[in-house]
Every structure is written in structure tokens, then in C-alpha cells.
Amino acid sequence: MRTLTSIALAAVLAVAAPGLYSSAHAMPQSGSKQQQVKLIKGTWWGSVGDRVEIVVKDQLATRTMTGTVTKIDSDKGIVTVDAEIDGKKVSRPVFTSTIVSIKPVGGAAAPAPTGTAGNATTGSSPTDGAKSATDAAATPTKKPSGKVDAQGYQLDENGYRIAPQKGVFILPFVGGVGATARAYEIEQMGKEADKWGPGQIIILDIDSPGGLVTEIFKIVDAIKSVRERHRVVAWIREAISAAAVTSMQCDEIYFRTMGADGAAMMIAGSNSVYGEPLDRFRVELGDIIEKNGRPRMVFLAMVLSKDVLTYTKDPVTGKPTFHDKITGLPGEVVLSNDKDNLTFNASNALDCGFSKGTADTGADFAPLLGLKEWYEISDYGVKMAAAWKKLHEECEKDLALQMQRMEIPRAGGPSEQLSVQIQIMEKVVAWHKRCPPCVDGKLDIDQLKKQLKQMRKQLSDMRKKSSAPGG
Amino acid sequence: MKPILLLAAFTVSAAAFAQSDAPATAPTTAPDAAPQQEETPAPATAPVVAPAAPVKAPPPFTLGRTASNKGGKSPYATDTQLDHPPVVYVIPMEGYMGIDISGLVYDKIIKDVKEKKPDLIVFRLNSADGRMNEKYMEAVDSARKDDKIDPRRLASGITDYRDVAAKLHNELNTYPMVMYVQDSRGISCVYALAWPYMFMAPEARIAGLDIVASLGGGNDVDIKAKMFSAWTSIAKGILELGGRQQELYDSLVRPDRTLSADIEGRTTKWRSDTAGSWYVIDTSLEAAARFSAKSAEDTGLTDGIAVDIPDLLFLLGYPEYTLSESGEKIFRDYNSTWRKQFVESKKWMEDFQQPMEQASDLGKRKQILEKMQKMFKQYPSFAKMWEWTRGLTDDQLKILIEQLTEQIRGNNQKKSGSGTTGGTTGGKGPAGPMGPGR
Numbered sequence: 001m002r003t004l005t006s007i008a009l010a011a012v013l014a015v016a017a018p019g020l021y022s023s024a025h026a027m028p029q030s031g032s033k034q035q036q037v038k039l040i041k042g043t044w045w046g047s048v049g050d051r052v053e054i055v056v057k058d059q060l061a062t063r064t065m066t067g068t069v070t071k072i073d074s075d076k077g078i079v080t081v082d083a084e085i086d087g088k089k090v091s092r093p094v095f096t097s098t099i100v101s102i103k104p105v106g107g108a109a110a111p112a113p114t115g116t117a118g119n120a121t122t123g124s125s126p127t128d129g130a131k132s133a134t135d136a137a138a139t140p141t142k143k144p145s146g147k148v149d150a151q152g153y154q155l156d157e158n159g160y161r162i163a164p165q166k167g168v169f170i171l172p173f174v175g176g177v178g179a180t181a182r183a184y185e186i187e188q189m190g191k192e193a194d195k196w197g198p199g200q201i202i203i204l205d206i207d208s209p210g211g212l213v214t215e216i217f218k219i220v221d222a223i224k225s226v227r228e229r230h231r232v233v234a235w236i237r238e239a240i241s242a243a244a245v246t247s248m249q250c251d252e253i254y255f256r257t258m259g260a261d262g263a264a265m266m267i268a269g270s271n272s273v274y275g276e277p278l279d280r281f282r283v284e285l286g287d288i289i290e291k292n293g294r295p296r297m298v299f300l301a302m303v304l305s306k307d308v309l310t311y312t313k314d315p316v317t318g319k320p321t322f323h324d325k326i327t328g329l330p331g332e333v334v335l336s337n338d339k340d341n342l343t344f345n346a347s348n349a350l351d352c353g354f355s356k357g358t359a360d361t362g363a364d365f366a367p368l369l370g371l372k373e374w375y376e377i378s379d380y381g382v383k384m385a386a387a388w389k390k391l392h393e394e395c396e397k398d399l400a401l402q403m404q405r406m407e408i409p410r411a412g413g414p415s416e417q418l419s420v421q422i423q424i425m426e427k428v429v430a431w432h433k434r435c436p437p438c439v440d441g442k443l444d445i446d447q448l449k450k451q452l453k454q455m456r457k458q459l460s461d462m463r464k465k466s467s468a469p470g471g
Numbered sequence: 472m473k474p475i476l477l478l479a480a481f482t483v484s485a486a487a488f489a490q491s492d493a494p495a496t497a498p499t500t501a502p503d504a505a506p507q508q509e510e511t512p513a514p515a516t517a518p519v520v521a522p523a524a525p526v527k528a529p530p531p532f533t534l535g536r537t538a539s540n541k542g543g544k545s546p547y548a549t550d551t552q553l554d555h556p557p558v559v560y561v562i563p564m565e566g567y568m569g570i571d572i573s574g575l576v577y578d579k580i581i582k583d584v585k586e587k588k589p590d591l592i593v594f595r596l597n598s599a600d601g602r603m604n605e606k607y608m609e610a611v612d613s614a615r616k617d618d619k620i621d622p623r624r625l626a627s628g629i630t631d632y633r634d635v636a637a638k639l640h641n642e643l644n645t646y647p648m649v650m651y652v653q654d655s656r657g658i659s660c661v662y663a664l665a666w667p668y669m670f671m672a673p674e675a676r677i678a679g680l681d682i683v684a685s686l687g688g689g690n691d692v693d694i695k696a697k698m699f700s701a702w703t704s705i706a707k708g709i710l711e712l713g714g715r716q717q718e719l720y721d722s723l724v725r726p727d728r729t730l731s732a733d734i735e736g737r738t739t740k741w742r743s744d745t746a747g748s749w750y751v752i753d754t755s756l757e758a759a760a761r762f763s764a765k766s767a768e769d770t771g772l773t774d775g776i777a778v779d780i781p782d783l784l785f786l787l788g789y790p791e792y793t794l795s796e797s798g799e800k801i802f803r804d805y806n807s808t809w810r811k812q813f814v815e816s817k818k819w820m821e822d823f824q825q826p827m828e829q830a831s832d833l834g835k836r837k838q839i840l841e842k843m844q845k846m847f848k849q850y851p852s853f854a855k856m857w858e859w860t861r862g863l864t865d866d867q868l869k870i871l872i873e874q875l876t877e878q879i880r881g882n883n884q885k886k887s888g889s890g891t892t893g894g895t896t897g898g899k900g901p902a903g904p905m906g907p908g909r
Binding site for chain 1: 630633636637640641688689690691692693694696697698699700701703704705707708709711712717720866867869870873874877878880881884
């Protein structure tokens with residue numbers, strides 16, 4: 001759970017009462033810290049002193065109470081509210097896991113994923129006239145300012161683009177991690193979402209068999225940074241290995257019906273990696289995943305086959321509890337025994353609480369996210385990912401072909417042979433400029449450039465020799 | 472001229488071919504006897520009462536069940552409540568997975584379904600991967616001769632099959648759908664069980680899905696466990712589209728799991744052990760579960776056994792219906808066209824491999840390869856068939872064509888006397904990072 005520092009409480013309330021607080025929109029406030037609180041569905045941003053209306057799930061019924069927030073303990077998941085119940089003033093601690101919705105009195109309810117609450121502390125400058133999340137602690141007001149940006153989007157009073165309705169930003173996270181699925185696109189997606197103001201929903205649409213461990217740590221940082229401003233959600237088709245670790249960096253995980261998420265053992269070629277690198281991998285990522293609110297033992301069972309994961313459910317509340325050994329408790333479900341590596345499917349992930357829901361289409365997904373209907377605010381992420389994937393695939397295919405072309409005997413003799421080989425290597429260098437990760441994994445580009453230089457010299461010598469008298 | 476090796480260098484383990492065809496074990500606890508018939512009392516003579524209100528139209532004729540707790544739209548007449556004989560659209564899934572049963576053809580079919588707007592969709596699955604019991608070399612030789620494909624190759628396309636199944640589900644989810652399994656052996660089982668409502672032909676099998684477990688690999692216990700877990704979970708993900716239980720999926724995909732069932736009323740509860748009170752399907756820790764039509768019916772895995780599609784529709788409660796043939800036609804047209812070309816292309820490539828008699832043969836060979844290249848581009852299934860049966864790829868064709876071009880050029884230079892010192896063999900370039908040039 002993260003805490004933001006320079007937050008405008010007034011701006012949150014301004015959403016509820018814009019007339020009253022209209023002068024406070026762009027003013028950074030000091031004092032009370034705003035915190036993110038996870039609810040049954042979605043999150044709420046608020047702080048001590050907020051006057052709120054809370055809807056709480058009480059077994060099969062729901063209760064509504066109005067009061068003032070006096071304490072937020074995000075680690076324990078408790079919000080304490082001073083409320084008037086049956087004519088008496090009481091201080092009532094409420095478990096955040098039972099809160100269905102929470103809103104400023106008279107305001108829009110969370111989980112209202114976009115634009116109604118939350119403020120930014122970091123982020124980069126959006127271009128084209130749209131306001132950056134960094135340069136104001138204001139939230140999107142949705143009140144048109146009469147200005148439009150270079151792309152024709154209407155801007156609100158705080159300079160944020162106005163979306164026609166609440167919606168999502170999709171970023172396909174497809175293919176090899178470090179190849180087509182990268183931290184870079186996540187960062188770019190965050191910057192794009194910043195243009196609509198903090199509190200957007202970014203969906204990582206994951207379909208990846210895994211990839212480079214080095215990229216995982218970049219992804220961890222990228223998602224962490226974007227989560228400080230937005231809600232980042234994983235939607236699983238295939239999240240194997242490094243992609244499984246990526247999914248566990250997100251605020252929430254949802255599955256498609258055919259989804260698979262797990263199998264995160266570190267490997268090199270056809271062998272597992274053991275010893276210090278593996279120990280560090282388990283400890284460092286275990287720490288991060290635990291900080292993200294997920295049990296370390298879930299991650300560990302995805303790494304080494306000897307690590308066990310089971311769960312039991314409270315017969316009354318249905319709340320699942322994970323175990324790192326087989327307990328023999330009634331109703332215990334073994335997800336991964338001491339010979340298996342853990343990979344979740346949609347049904348067992350949902351049953352044990354690893355997944356928050358299952359959806360195959362946008363229409364199915366929208367209500368799970370707290371949206372009235374599916375609406376994609378921008379296709380920036382989809383286009384960006386598709387363009388990069390296309391380039392990477394072209395590069396990969398052509399590189400394989402060029403390597404085979406090196407071998408073809410040329411009719412024109414040694415100088416033509418060398419000349420064609422130089423052309424091929426120049427192509428490879430050009431690919432490296434356009435798509436470095438595709439080439440880097442296969443060739444040492446510095447070595448290749450040196451080789452190219454030698455070959456050019458060799459060709460030049462050959463030509464000089466043949467054109468010399470008697471050559 | 473070097474002979475060009477077109478046959479794929481398969482590294483198929485004998486184990487992949489060694490699975491037995493033995494049927495599933497018979498029920499350990501068979502029902503003692505046929506359910507006792509209740510004695511029907513003789514009907515009493517009831518007074519005839521005149522109807523007080525206009526008689527409502529009778530519900531649609533049906534022999535089918537009432538709605539069950541399955542996901543998806545029920546195909547039963549009692550649930551569709553149509554006031555006319557249904558238009559039934561049959562979507563075939565026949566032949567090799569990934570080749571005949573390919574995403575490309577289903578894109579066309581999905582478009583056609585949306586135009587035709589049928590009342591009911593029947594998927595007709597008939598795909599046995601041709602796994603053999605013979606020894607490895609015999610099997611591979613036979614496979615080459617008959618264009619049979621290593622089942623592991625077929626299984627390796629599992630993520631494509633998953634995406635096709637998901638697309639069919641998502642695009643057609645407004646229609647009631649039912650799967651009719653004529654036969655399913657090997658990787659096609661993921662489709663047999665990817666729809667909640669499923670009927671089987673009397674001789675149908677659902678077996679051999681443990682081929683997925685052979686896709687893994689690695690040198691130590693942890694990498695093997697990782698690969699095994701990843702592949703089997705991807706397969707189980709497709710099975711989840713059918714909305715059945717994890718215990719069932721596990722036993723179908725994993726040789727090391729057993730399976731039995733408790734049956735309460737119409738509900739089957741699958742168990743990962745052999746202690747089921749009703750039926751034990753799989754007692755082996757070395758072979759995956761498999762079903763005959765009978766064992767599938769006994770355990771409630773299938774909704775019923777139908778001899779053909781009219782019989783299936785009768786069981787669903789539709790004695791009258793109109794069959795839309797266009798799905799079958801699209802499927803047949805696409806697959807018969809490329810298959811015809813494939814038969815032709817085998818003759819072309821036989822010619823290509825004949826010993827060369829004169830230099831002008833090089834040009835003919837190049838033309839053959841260019842024809843092949845055109846077919847590869849036009850028919851992805853054609854290309855995949857060549858790759859999966861003989862290891863020939865589009866990239867290899869490009870390289871072969873370029874080699875031939877160089878040889879032809881070399882010959883022409885020799886003829887005209889303008890050849891350089893290298894001739895057809897070319898010079899040897901320096902060893903670069905991509906290997907030595909020649």
C-alpha cells in the first residue's frame with residue numbers, strides 16, 4: 001500500500017461539490033496524507049478527516065453509514081469512521097475487505113476507477129497541451145475548459161483530456177518478456193494515461209510465455225511507478241514464467257476462462273539456475289510480491305517444485321488461507337505438491353482468491369472493474385504494442401534468413417562473396433538500430449561491427465589487388 | 472548438385488508412440504441392476520372437464536433434458552423454446568489439428584454464421600492424431616509415407632488451438648452450441664471438452680491428451696516440472712472453456728493422476744483418486760485417463776450417444792430441422808483445394824529430386840521451387856503440412872531458390888567466358904559472428 005504526499009484533498013471533494021471548491025483545484029495541499037485503500041472491488045483514495053458515505057457488506061445484506069474518517073490503517077486493512085448510528089456517536093472500525101463502496105458525502109462512489117479520486121505525485125510531461133500529472137496535484141474535473149489539445153481532445157479546467165465516459169486503457173503484453181513484452185511500453189502507457197489525469201485503469205492484457213529475468217526487474221519498477229498514479233490490472237490469457245511474475249506486480253489479477261498463470265522457475269537453456277542467483281531471485285521478488293499484498297508462498301511454489309502450496313477455506317466466511325505444506329485440514333485443496341511447479345488456471349485461481357474474477361470479453365470484464373460498460377478511452381497501447389510486435393517479428397524472421405544467406409556460394413567469386421556478406425552484415429546492423437532487443441540476444445553487435453570493418457578492408461584490398469597491373 | 476534433404480529430422484521418442492489403445496477400465500462398482508421400474512397404477516377413469524380457458528400451444532416436442540446447471544446457452548429444445556424447426560449450422564472440425572482444423576477456415580465460418588443467423592450450432596469433431604503402437608522407426612517411416620504427422624508436432628500448436636477455441640466461444644456466444652465427437656484422439660481432445668454440451672458417436676473416443684505432457688523437456692527436475700506445469704496448464708485452460716472439474720482435466724492431461732467419480736442424481740463429481748463410489752476411469756499412474764463413448768455416458772461426461780447428427784438433433788428435441796450446409800462447404804472447399812495442390816506438389820518435389828541430366832535442369836528446378844513458394848503463400852495449411860511432414864519451410868525455399876539462381880548465373884558466366892575465379896562454388900569468406908562464409 002502506498003502513501004502519496006502532496007495531495008489535494010480539496011480536489012477530491014471538489015468532485016462532489018465543484019461549485020464550493022472550484023478555486024482549490026490546482027492548489028497543492030499539505031497536511032493530511034491521502035492513502036489508497038483496497039475495497040472488495042477497486043480502490044478508494046482518501047484521508048483522515050474525509051466525510052464519507054460507506055456501504056459495507058454484512059453477510060448477505062449491505063449497510064450504509066455516513067461519518068468522518070478518523071484513522072486509515074492500510075496495512076491491517078481497517079478504516080475507522082466516527083459515525084452516528086441509532087442516534088449515538090460511535091467510532092466504528094471497518095475492514096476494507098467488507099467495503100462495497102465509499103464516497104465523499106454527496107460525491108461519486110469508489111470504486112469509481114477514473115477521474116473521481118486520487119492524485120498524482122509522479123509522471124512525465126504529457127505533450128500536446130494536455131496537462132501533466134506531475135505539474136498539478138489536481139484531479140480531472142471533467143468540466144470543459146473550452147480548450148482542445150493538438151489531437152483534438154477537449155481539456156478540462158486542470159488541463160486533462162476529457163473522456164466521454166469512464167473506461168480503460170489496454171496494453172497488450174504479448175510475446176517474450178524483454179523482446180515484445182517490455183517495461184518500456186508499460187512506462188509509455190502510464191504517460192499516455194496521465195493525459196487523462198490520475199486514477200485511470202490500465203489493463204495489461206497478458207499473453208506471454210515468459211522471457212528475460214533482467215527485464216523482470218525493469219518491469220517491477222515500471223509497474224510500481226505507474227501504480228502510484230493509476231490502477232494497473234492484469235488480464236491473463238497466458239502468463240508463464242516472467243509473465244507470471246509481471247502479473248503479480250499489478251493491483252489486481254483477472255483471468256480469461258482459458259488463462260494460465262505460473263511456472264516461474266529461473267532457467268538457462270535446458271537447465272535450471274540454482275545457487276546464489278536463484279536465492280536472490282526468490283528473496284528479492286518474494287519481498288516485492290509480498291509488499292504487493294500477495295503471499296510469498298504463492299510465488300515460491302511457482303519457482304521450485306519442492307515448494308508446496310495448498311489452501312483451505314473458512315467454512316463460514318469462505319475466506320481462503322494458503323499453506324506451504326499439506327495440512328490435512330478438511331476441504332484442503334493441493335494446488336502444487338512437492339513435485340509440481342505451480343500454474344493457476346481460471347477456476348482454481350478464482351476459488352483461492354489469487355484471481356479477482358474471470359472475464360472473456362470486455363463486456364464481461366467491465367462490471368468486475370466497477371464500470372457500467374466497456375469503453376476503451378484510447379487505443380494508444382494497442383497500437384504501440386502491435387507496431388513493436390510487428391517490427392520484432394519482421395526482424396527475427398529476416399535475421400534467420402540472412403544468417404542462412406551468408407552460406408550461399410556466389411557465382412561472382414570471392415569478391416562478390418565478400419561483398420554480399422558485407423551487405424548482409426550491414427542489414428543486421430541496421431536491424432540492431434531499429435530493433436535492438438531482437439538482435440542483442442542472438443549476436444554480439446560490437447563484435448559484428450569490428451568484423452564488418454575488417455571485411456570492408458579485405459574487400460578493398462582484394463579489389464585493389466585485382467585492378468593492379470598483373471593482378 | 473548436392474541432394475537436398477527435405478525430410479524432417481524428427482527426434483521423436485519411442486515413448487510418444489507407445490501409448491496403448493486399451494480402453495478405460497470397466498466400472499468397479501457397476502450399478503447392481505437396472506433401476507427398478509415403479510409399478511404404474513391403472514389409470515382411474517377421470518371425469519371429463521371442459522377447458523375453462525383457451526388451450527395453450529404445447530411446448531416443443533422433446534426427448535431432451537431440461538436445463539442443467541452448465542454454463543453457456545443450452546441447445547435443448549426445452550430451453551431454446553423455438554416456435555419453428557431450428558436452422559442448424561454444422562461447423563466441422565475434421566482432420567489434423569492446426570492444418571485442416573485451422574484458424575483461417577474458422578474466421579470464414581464465423582463470418583458466415585453471423586450472416587446465416589442459425590438457431591443452433593453443432594461442432595462436429597473427428598480428429599485422431601494417428602498415434603501408432605509400432606516401434607519408433609517403423610512409425611516414423613510409415614508417417615513419412617502416409618503424410619502422417621508426429622503427434623508432438625500437432626500438440627505443439629496448442630496455444631493456437633486455444634485462441635481458436637476462445638474465438639469461437641466469444642464470437643458465437645449468442646448461439647446455443649453443442650459439440651458432437653465422432654472421434655477424438657490426441658491433442659484434439661481439448662476441443663472435445665471445450666464446450667459444456669457434448670455428445671459422442673457410439674465408437675468415439677476421447678483419449679491421448681497426455682501428449683501435451685511430452686512437450687516439456689529439460690535436464691533437471693525443476694525445469695522439467697516447470698515445462699510440464701506450463702504446457703499442461705495451457706491445455707487445462709482450453710478444457711476450462713467446457714466448465715468441467717479440475718480433477719477431470721488433471722487426469723486427462725497428466726499420466727500421473729488417477730480418476731474416479733461419485734454420481735449424485737445427474738451430477739458427476741470427479742475425484743483424483745480411485746475411491747469413487749460409482750466409477751473408476753483411470754487407475755494408472757503412468758497413463759492418462761481416456762474415455763470410450765460408453766464410459767463417457769456412464770459417468771455423465773457426455774450428454775448422450777448419437778449415431779449421427781440427425782440422431783443428435785432428435786436427442787436434443789428437434790425431430791424437424793433445417794441443416795445449413797455452408798459451414799461444411801467452406802471447410803471442405805478450403806481443405807480440398809490445398810490438399811489437391813499438396814498431392815500435386817509432392818509430384819513436383821519428386822521431379823525436383825531426380826538426378827540432374829543437364830545444366831538447363833537447374834532452371835526447371837527453380838521454377839518448381841517458385842511454384843511451391845506461391846502455394847506456401849496462398850495456403851498456410853499447405854505450408855504447415857510441408858513443414859510438419861517434411862521439415863520444408865518458406866525460408867528454406869527462399870534459400871534454395873537463391874542458391875539455384877547463383878548456380879544458373881555461374882553456368883551462364885562459364886558459357887559466355889566471363890566467369891570469375893570463384894565459379895559456382897564461390898570463395899570462402901571470413902568466419903564472422905554468424906559462422907564462416909563459404
